[in-house]
Structure formats: structure tokens, C-alpha cells
Amino acid sequence: MKIMASGELTELHEVIHPDAVNREATAEPPDCRVQGPAAFAATARWLRSAFAELAFDIHETAASDDLVVVHCTMSGRQVGPFVTYDEHGRVAQAFPATGRQMAVTHTHWTRMRDGLVFEHWANRDDMSQALQLRWVPPTPLYLCRMALAKRQASRRQ
Template identity: 35%
Template sequence: MTNEEVLEIAVAMGEIFNDGNEGTAQRLVAEGFVDYEAPEGAPTGPDAYANTARWMRGVWKDARWEIVDAFASGDKATLRVVFSGTHVGEFMGIAPTNKRVEVQHIHIYRIADGKVHEHWAVRDDIELARQLGAWDRPKVGAPVAAA
């Protein structure tokens, strides 16, 4: 596959989360797909990825993953996205706050034979927790406690 084809498939994965298009999961996610962002032992494959998207769309009203940067090389595509949404369901042990958040993610997809086989992600969960009021960022220049 060309870099352009790999990138096109990675970008299309956004339809699953942004639009709730579970058909895209069935079309683009390989049966043996592994999501390394999911908890250990989580189900794999297209149905599992669609279920994750459905759950996220239930936790975050008006959830959007906007692509800011994207590139592909070989069988991998990398997307830097800004996630935004309003917190209406429990997430990472945090009860709904109805607060609107906006945080960055980086997603990497491995694509072969027109299907996504693996996914890795890095999310700014500390910034997310700060925006939800679950964590206070130390002030710049504040004294550090002695060890």
C-alpha cells in the first residue's frame, strides 16, 4: 500500500468515533485487531473497537476528534488530534461534571491489506483530569516539598 492509502484508512477511522459509523469498523478493522490503548484482556476486533467508540460517545456529549497533523510511512499512520466533548458519563472513575474539555491525543495505526491491525495512543490524561477538576496542576514557581 502507498503512504497515501495507509493515511486515508487511518483518517477514515475517525468516522467510527466522530460519526458513530460502526460500518466503518466492520469495513476497516481487522478481525485480529489489537488496541493497545484498551485495558489488558479487553476484547479485540471490529466489534470491540465499535463498542469502545459507542461507549466514548455516551461518556462525552458532542465528542469530536479533530485531526491537526497526519502522516504515514510504510504500514503506519500517525494522527495528532484534538479531542473535545462535554463530560456526561463516568470516565476513569470521575463522575459526570458537565464540563467541556479539549485535549490532545496521538494515535498510531498499523495497516496491512486495507485493514487496521494495531492501534497505539498517547492521551494527555493529566490535562483532561485538570479540566474536569479532578487534579490541580502545581503552580509554576511554587516551592517543592522536601523529600
């Protein structure tokens, strides 16, 4: 998690299995939906493109056999659009930068293979994130900004 926030993406090869799958990538850009370290690097780029000062404060970890669970808080300041994608890889929604800080709890579940992350799931408090960043309830002006951001993101695809 600290690697995802720090930007030291070359280190992902040391902790992510070549066949690893991120089960949370369904709303992420298409390059996050492949297997292995490249997918996790794409997820890190996606998060860091929207959030400056991205950090994960780890509170607790637990392990049983090949399962490792991490309870943490993700924090950052939204400086870029946060773009989500549909199942076909098309832009689903775009939340323009608000400049606001957020801190939300996550629980990450990873299955290990050969000492490396092989599978990943997460439980996130997305509603708290949306409230802290003032995505909801949206003002009429923010809805217009969202429509513009979605159009711009779709054109870049």
C-alpha cells in the same frame, strides 16, 4: 477516528481488520479488549457514554510503510461517568459527570494490514483532560461522588 465519534459503528468493519488489537484498551471495559471491529465499537460506546459532542479534530497525519500516525484533538462535554477498569476487568475508578467541556491532544499510531487498521496505540494528554474536567485536584465532595459512582458502576458490571 471520525467514525468513533459519530456513532456510525457499522462502518468500522470497513476500516478495522478482523484480528485488530487496540493496545490502549487495558483501562477500558472488558468488551473493548477483544479483537476486531467489535472491540473498537465497544471503545466508541464507552467514550460516547461519558462524553457528548465527542469529536476528533485531525491536525496532521503521517505514513511510513504500514504505520500511520494521526495527531488530533479530542473534545467533548462530560455528561456521564467516565469509568476505568483494572487488568482483571473490574471497575478501577469512576469519574462522575461534571458537565464541563474538554479538548485534549492525542497522537494515534496504527499499524495497517490488508489496507485495514490492525494495531492501535495512543499518546494522550490525560492530565489536561483531568484538569479541564476538574477531576483533579478533587474536592471532598467530588471524592464522595467518585466513591458513589464507582460503587454504582461496579454493581452494573
